Amino acid sequence: MIRYFTAGESHGPALSAIVEGMPAGISIAPEDINDELARRQRGYGRGGRMNIETDTAAVLSGIRFGKTIGSPITLQIENRDWKNWTVKMAQFEQPEENIPAITIPRPGHADLTGMIKYGFQDIRPVIERASARETAARVAACSLAKVFLRHAGIQIGSYVSAIGPAGEIAPSPKMQELLSQGAASLSRAADASCVRMLDKENEEAAIAAIDKAKEDGDTLGGIIEVFITGVPLGLGTYVQHDRRLDASLAAALLSIQAVKGVEIGSAFDNARRPGSQVHDEMYVEDGSAPVRKTNRAGGIEGSMSNGQVIHLRAAMKPIATLMSPLHSFDLSSMEAHLSHIERSDTCAVPACSVIAEAVVAPILANALLEKTGGDHLEEILERLNAYKASIAKQFQA
Known part of the structure; x- marks a missing residue:
């Protein structure tokens, strides 16, 4: 089974990841990884780090x-900003110059709890590892699982349906047409927008909302829609x-920094409706496989x-670092103080949607491996095709 680990600090020399359990025989090109990393860096509202x-x-x-050879895959991403942090983030030698400790926590961040939990006198170590910079390593690691799934006919795509007050109430009418071509088509369409929205009107409203938040020293969250096509019946x-x-x-999805809510299908709307308006009815025509006219269960x-x-x-909350800081206190004096300001984004929802695509890939890949078994791609696909054929046979009249 596939599992991965990441290491590295936001301003350390590099981020790294080890991916274990990838089957052998999967063709991987550098752009399979680096294109996903580039997608993660885009998006209107990103800060100076990008x-x-x-x-x-x-x-x-x-x-x-x-091609993968079945052994652990090691990936490393250089932090170019490291050259500006070699003193503040020195790994062994105590710097001669005084490095002021950060002792003012930010509301909504890991600062306060992390500092107390790990016994630090400075919030800096918490900032470094709790930072969403870590997701670069995750996107790189999970891109391998996305490639594996594509070989199996499974595609993962996403778009942003809302940023702050801007967005749609009902799903975009373009969505179903794009999904009929596979979820990757949905992502390609979303990538054409700087906020990864499908409708121009929503895009313009989101850009205006981000501009206003930046002017006010504020931040914005949003809602991400992830779709997975080509998944056979019976995984999990x-x-x-x-x-x-x-x-x-x-x-x-909840493991992604700032994601605080997850919904499958139209779960929250379903909770307010009777069962007769929720469950996806099944129809059989001409002895073919059953079809459904709705997908409220989310597959x-x-x-x-x-x-x-x-x-x-997935619901992403606004980023915790505000240029117009919120009320906090100084741990060193226990006196009231405005919260610490760390370089940050105004809005990172478009980037979060790319990360969301990434982190669900190993989950689907493992569910597939659990069903088929196998150590190399040819063996896995042979078993998957046999399983799909057995499903089709079940529905023959």
């Missing part, structure tokens, strides 16, 4: 002649809590994929 970094990943192990299981597909997908029933498009929604 003008410094140009993220690319060096592959240090696990790939030979452009109901038999144990820790193997439920919906739980694993939700956990992956998951009984914690298993049901053959429909998987639809996930």
Whole structure:
């Protein structure tokens, strides 16, 4: 099974990731990783850090002649800003110059709890690892699983449906047409927008909202829509809590910094409706596989994929660092103080949507491997195709 770990600080020399369990025989090109990293860096409302970094990943192990070899894959992303932080982030020698400690926590951030939990006298170590800069390593690591899934006919895509007050009430009319071509088509359309929205009117409203927030020294969050197409019926299981597909997908999304809510299908609307208006009815025509006219379940029933498009929604809160800081206090004096200001974005929702695509990929890949088994791509695809054929046979009249 695939698992990955990341390491590195926001202003350290580099970020790194180790990916274990990738099957052998999967063709990987540098652009499969680096294009995803570039997508993560884009988006209207990003801060100055993105003008410094140009993220690319060096592959240090696990790939030979452009194909995975079944051993752990090591990735490293250089932090170009490290040259400006070699004194503040020195790893062994105590700097001769005085480095002022940060002792004023930001509301909504890991600062206060992290400092107390780990026994620091300075918030800086918390800032460095809690930072969403870590997600660059995750996007690189998870891009490998996205490639694997594409070989299996599974695509992951996303768009941003709301930023602050700007966005849609109903799903974009363009969405279904794009999804019929595969979820990657949805992402390509969203990538054409600097806020990853599908409708020009919403895009203009979001840009105006971000501009206003920046002028006010404020920040904005938003809502991300993730879609997964080509998922066969029967991935995941109901038999144990820790193997439920919906739980694993939700956990992956909630692991992203600033994501505080996850919805599968139209779950929150469903909670206000009677069952007769919620559950997706099934129809059989001419002895073919059953079809559904709705997908309110979001492609998951009984914690298993049901053959429909998987639809996930994630709510990202506004970033905790405000240029017009909120009320806080100084831990060194226990006196009232405005919160610490750290270089930050005004809005990172478009980037978060790319990260969301990434983190769900290993979840789907593991659900697929759990169903098929296998150590190399050819073996896995052979078993997947046999499984799909057995499903089709079930529905023959």
